[in-house]
Amino acid sequence: MSIKPWKVLSRKRDKSYRIFNLRTDRACSPRTGRAYDFFILESSPWVNIIPLTDKNEVVMVRQYRHGIQDITLEIPGGIIEGEETPEDTAIRELCEETGYRTTSELISLGMVYPNPAIQQNICYSFLAKGAYLAGKQHLDEMEDIETILLPLSDIPRFIREGDISHSLVLVAFYRLFIEYEMKMGHVDPHLPNRGTIGGD
Amino acid sequence: MSIKPWKVLSRKRDKSYRIFNLRTDRACSPRTGRAYDFFILESSPWVNIIPLTDKNEVVMVRQYRHGIQDITLEIPGGIIEGEETPEDTAIRELCEETGYRTTSELISLGMVYPNPAIQQNICYSFLAKGAYLAGKQHLDEMEDIETILLPLSDIPRFIREGDISHSLVLVAFYRLFIEYEMKMGHVDPHLPNRGTIGGD
Known part of the structure; x- marks a missing residue:
């Protein structure tokens, strides 16, 4: 099995919380072809x-x-x-x-x-x-x-x-x-x- | 100076993001007496x-x-x-x-x-x-x-x-x-x- 990155279908910035922002990505599994939501904290390094x-x-x-x-x-x-x-x-x-x-x-x-x-x-x-x-x-x-x-x-x-x-x-x-x-x-x-x- | 915990004035669960929940606490500084919002990710260990x-x-x-x-x-x-x-x-x-x-x-x-x-x-x-x-x-x-x-x-x-x-x-x-x-x-x-x- 070789691991592959998922394809991002859409991206939405939800809300800002001072030191981070919440983002929702919809991404598609290269293995199953199904799409799921991922919730990501965005912040500076x-x-x-x-x-x-x-x-x-x-x-x-x-x-x-x-x-x-x-x-x-x-x-x-x-x-x-x-x-x-x-x-x-x-x-x-x-x-x-x-x-x-x-x-x-x-x-x-x-x-x-x-x-x-x-x-x-x-x-x-x-x-x-x-x-x-x-x-x-x-x-x-x-x-x-x-x-x-x-x-x-x-x-x-x-x-x-x-x-x-x-x-x-x-x-x-x-x-x-x-x-x-x-x-x-x-x-x-x-x-x-x-x-x-x-x-x- | 001795560091003291802040007093929590209010607590509100904002939104659930599958593996964590976002919570907003309003808490008061024991040093200045002023209140601020803190944004906390709640999740299981x-x-x-x-x-x-x-x-x-x-x-x-x-x-x-x-x-x-x-x-x-x-x-x-x-x-x-x-x-x-x-x-x-x-x-x-x-x-x-x-x-x-x-x-x-x-x-x-x-x-x-x-x-x-x-x-x-x-x-x-x-x-x-x-x-x-x-x-x-x-x-x-x-x-x-x-x-x-x-x-x-x-x-x-x-x-x-x-x-x-x-x-x-x-x-x-x-x-x-x-x-x-x-x-x-x-x-x-x-x-x-x-x-x-x-x-x-």
């Missing part, structure tokens, strides 16, 4: 950033998330606005949410699909070394965010114990650990750049 | 399963995903139905999507929030050792799924090269690698159970 200080601490954020009506422990991130590049968004969100800036170029940790079944968008992850506190947070009215520094070597334990539970935050750290081929809990404190993923 | 054969190969699935209108490489999984436990769902989806069954108890790889900003649901991950082909697939009309066996030790490379790009699939493998404290690409072929996460 998302960006997450792992800011790392010279002491190998991650600048993390505690914030209220209304989906689960609870406080989460995450890395900074947000939605690409206007003509921003993913790197622009990462640097802007880092500054707005934490007041931190970074001394070095961002290092790409790749992209993933948050949910390819019902979302069309992608999420980029970045590493920023040399993060330092440069000023105050600039939060919008719907954001309550607290900055917290955690040793990078403790991250796998926080994930394992459920303290870090946002799927896209796990993805960023997994990509970081894969890039540096680090054994969990045994992190090289100097984090040399690998040649294949660009340097700073 | 999701389950993903890493089926591992006695040869340390992962039973993976290639399928069409309409959100990105492309073919993805994933592990089996799906939505909890009716009174199912997460384990029931994992075993059912494995069988329906691949025809594989498993000789051993499932091992929990924890839970994550797919997106705590706009979704209330959680996603469970499991490892199933001793996976074996027991019969045919049982696909529904909207599913075109092809089974493919991949060595577990190749998974980090497939992720790094972008061939595996579904965030919740990365999460399951990351939790597996954390649980077994495996160095990327250097996987113990016998995968002994750790005492702390239950045995088979």
Whole structure:
């Protein structure tokens, strides 16, 4: 069996919900020839950033998330606005949410699909070394965010114990650990750049 | 600053979209006292399963995903139905999507929030050792799924090269690698159970 994409017969934008739009596609199965409705969330790409200080601490954020009506422990991130590049968004969100800036170029940790079944968008992850506190947070009215520094070597334990539970935050750290081929809990404190993923 | 949950003032279910419902909450910021609308996708919990054969190969699935209108490489999984436990769902989806069954108890790889900003649901991950082909697939009309066996030790490379790009699939493998404290690409072929996460 070879898998083929479905043919889209019609497309209708239903309603806007501030950070996403609901779209209904009618598409036809190449296997059965029958048509079905698909409901898709359209939104701009998302960006997450792992800011790392010279002491190998991650600048993390505690914030209220209304989906689960609870406080989460995450890395900074947000939605690409206007003509921003993913790197622009990462640097802007880092500054707005934490007041931190970074001394070095961002290092790409790749992209993933948050949910390819019902979302069309992608999420980029970045590493920023040399993060330092440069000023105050600039939060919008719907954001309550607290900055917290955690040793990078403790991250796998926080994930394992459920303290870090946002799927896209796990993805960023997994990509970081894969890039540096680090054994969990045994992190090289100097984090040399690998040649294949660009340097700073 | 200490982060507090927001108080929900009203809640309204807008519309049903087959695998999720759209809900609008009006909630009040404990910091500013102002009220805002939040748009939440309600759905049942999701389950993903890493089926591992006695040869340390992962039973993976290639399928069409309409959100990105492309073919993805994933592990089996799906939505909890009716009174199912997460384990029931994992075993059912494995069988329906691949025809594989498993000789051993499932091992929990924890839970994550797919997106705590706009979704209330959680996603469970499991490892199933001793996976074996027991019969045919049982696909529904909207599913075109092809089974493919991949060595577990190749998974980090497939992720790094972008061939595996579904965030919740990365999460399951990351939790597996954390649980077994495996160095990327250097996987113990016998995968002994750790005492702390239950045995088979």
